[in-house]
Amino acid sequence: xxRLTDINVPPDVLASARSGGECAQAAVxxxxxxxxxxxxxxxxxxxxxxxxxxxxxxxAVFQNLASFRGEAPLGAWVRQIAVSKCLMYLRSPWHxxxxxxxxxxxADGRWVESLLPATPGPRAESVDLERALESLAPTAxxxxxxxxxxxxxHEEIAQSFGRSVSFSxxxxxxxxxxxxxxxxxxxxSQTCTTL
Amino acid sequence: MHNSIEQTNGQTQACIQRLRNLPPETMPPxxxxxxxxxxxxxxxxxxxxxxxxxxxxxxxxxLFVCAIAIWGRVGGGGxxxxxxxxxxxxxxxxxxxxxxxxxxxxxxxxxxxxxxSGDPAGGARTADxxxxxxxxxxxxxxxxxxxxLAPNVDSTRRTxxxxxxxxxxxxxxxIESWLATLPREPAVVRVGTRAAVAGLxxxxxxxxxxxxxxxxxxxxxxxxxxxxxxxxxxxxSLAQVRYAEVVASESP
Numbered sequence: 001x002x003r004l005t006d007i008n009v010p011p012d013v014l015a016s017a018r019s020g021g022e023c024a025q026a027a028v029x030x031x032x033x034x035x036x037x038x039x040x041x042x043x044x045x046x047x048x049x050x051x052x053x054x055x056x057x058x059x060a061v062f063q064n065l066a067s068f069r070g071e072a073p074l075g076a077w078v079r080q081i082a083v084s085k086c087l088m089y090l091r092s093p094w095h096x097x098x099x100x101x102x103x104x105x106x107a108d109g110r111w112v113e114s115l116l117p118a119t120p121g122p123r124a125e126s127v128d129l130e131r132a133l134e135s136l137a138p139t140a141x142x143x144x145x146x147x148x149x150x151x152x153x154h155e156e157i158a159q160s161f162g163r164s165v166s167f168s169x170x171x172x173x174x175x176x177x178x179x180x181x182x183x184x185x186x187x188x189s190q191t192c193t194t195l
Numbered sequence: 196m197h198n199s200i201e202q203t204n205g206q207t208q209a210c211i212q213r214l215r216n217l218p219p220e221t222m223p224p225x226x227x228x229x230x231x232x233x234x235x236x237x238x239x240x241x242x243x244x245x246x247x248x249x250x251x252x253x254x255x256x257x258l259f260v261c262a263i264a265i266w267g268r269v270g271g272g273g274x275x276x277x278x279x280x281x282x283x284x285x286x287x288x289x290x291x292x293x294x295x296x297x298x299x300x301x302x303x304x305x306x307x308x309x310x311x312s313g314d315p316a317g318g319a320r321t322a323d324x325x326x327x328x329x330x331x332x333x334x335x336x337x338x339x340x341x342x343x344l345a346p347n348v349d350s351t352r353r354t355x356x357x358x359x360x361x362x363x364x365x366x367x368x369x370i371e372s373w374l375a376t377l378p379r380e381p382a383v384v385r386v387g388t389r390a391a392v393a394g395l396x397x398x399x400x401x402x403x404x405x406x407x408x409x410x411x412x413x414x415x416x417x418x419x420x421x422x423x424x425x426x427x428x429x430x431x432s433l434a435q436v437r438y439a440e441v442v443a444s445e446s447p
Contacts, residue, residue, distance in 0.1 A: 002219065002220070003219045004219065025227075026227040029227045029230060030227065033223040033230075034220035034221060034222060034223055035219055035220045036223075037220075037221045037222070037223045037224065038218065038219050038220045038221035039219070041221050042217075047224075051224045054223065054224065055230070055233055055234075055237070058230060058234075059234050059237065062234075129213050129214070129217060130217070132210075133214070144214070145214070148211045148214055148215065149214055149215050149217075176207050176210070179207070179210040180206045180207055180210065182210075183206055183209065183210055
C-alpha cells in the first residue's frame with residue numbers, strides 16, 4: 001500500500017505512454033488507479049460520485065500526459081489533478097444548490113447527518129472510521145483529509161477552494177469536533193434534581 | 196507532516212492517526228479496458244455536442260443577416276420616425292394639438308406659426324418662446340448665429356415697399372445660408388419636429404410658387420413684398436425649429 005505521491009513509473013514506460021503506447025498506458029493506469037480512486041473516494045464521499053470523478057481524473061491524466069515534465073513523481077501530478085477535479089465539483093453551483101436544499105444557513109451538510117441514525121450507537125472500537133468520515137460535510141471532509149492525511153497546508157487548501165485561510169481552519173476545527181463526538185464513549189446523562 | 200492545530204485533545208490525535216492509517220488504495224471500479232471504452236464513449240458524446248456548434252453559429256449568423264435586411268427594408272437605411280402623441284392633419288400645416296399645452300419648444304413654435312401671418316400674437320409668441328439667443332437679434336446675419344439671423348416679426352411687419360421687399364429677400368437668403376451650415380437631421384427624429392419642418396418647407400415652397408406666378412402675371416410690388424415678408428417669417432421659423440432640433444440632439 002503506497003500513497004499516491006510516492007508512486008512513480010519507470011521513465012521508459014512513461015515515455016512510451018506519452019507517445020501513445022497502449023501497453024505503457026495500461027501500466028500507468030494500473031500503477032496509479034488504486035491510489036487515485038482511494039483519494040477520490042475519500043474526498044467525494046459517495047461511491048457513484050467517486051466513480052464519475054475518477055473517470056474524469058484519469059481521462060485528464062491521459063489527455064495531458066504529454067505535458068507532464070517529470071519534475072515531480074507521477075503520482076504527485078495525478079494527485080493534483082484528482083484534487084482539482086474533486087474540489088471543482090465541491091465548488092460547483094449545482095453541488096452547492098443541492099446542499100442548500102437540504103440545509104438552510106449551515107452549509108456543512110446537515111442533510112448528511114439527517115441520513116444517519118440519531119444516536120450513532122456503539123461508538124467505541126466498533127465504529128467504522130469510514131462511516132465517521134462520511135458523516136462529515138463534503139467540504140469539511142475534504143479539508144480534514146487534505147490537511148491531516150495528504151499534508152496540505154491551510155494556505156494551499158484556501159487557495160484550492162478559493163476561500164480564506166480562516167475558512168480552512170474553521171472547517172478543520174469543526175471536523176475535528178465532529179470526529180471526536182464519534183469516538184467519545186457514550187456518557188450516561190444524569191439529571192440533577194435539587195431537593 | 197505538519198502538526199495539527201488542535202493538539203490539545205488526545206482523542207483528536209487518535210482520530211487523526213486513524214485517518215492516516217486508512218488504506219490509501221481502493222480497488223478501482225474498472226480495469227484499463229473498461230476505462231478505455233468509457234473514455235471513447237465520453238469523447239464521442241463530446242464530439243456530438245461539438246457538432247452543434249457550427250450549426251448554432253450558422254443559425255445565429257443567418258438570423259443576424261435577416262435582422263440587418265429587415266432593418267434596412269423597414270428603416271430604409273435613413274430616417275426613423277419616433278411616434279409621439281401628436282398627429283399631422285394635412286400637409287398645409289394644421290397641427291392638431293392635444294388639450295394641454297406642450298412644453299416642447301418646437302411645438303410652441305409650430306402653434307405660433309399656424310396662427311397665420313397676420314396674427315401679431317402669434318408672432319409675439321414665436322419671439323417669446325424662442326431661446327434668448329434667437330430673440331436678441333433682428334439684424335441681418337453677419338455673425339452666423341441663429342439669434343442674429345432670427346426674424347423679428349414686428350419689425351418685419353412695419354416694413355413696407357420694394358426696398359423692404361429686397362431687404363426681406365436678403366435676410367431670407369442669409370437665413371437659408373445659415374440653415375445650410377446646420378448639421379444634417381438626426382437619423383431618429385420626433386414626429387412633432389419632423390412635421391413642423393416638413394410643413395414649413397411645404398409652405399415656403401408654396402410661397403415661392405406664388406411669387407413666381409405673380410411675377411409672371413405682372414409685377415405687383417405690394418403682393419411681392421407681402422409674400423417676401425411671409426417667406427422671411429417662414430424661413431425664420433424653420434431656422435428656429437432646426438436650431439432647437441440640433442440643440443436637442445446634442446443634449447444628453
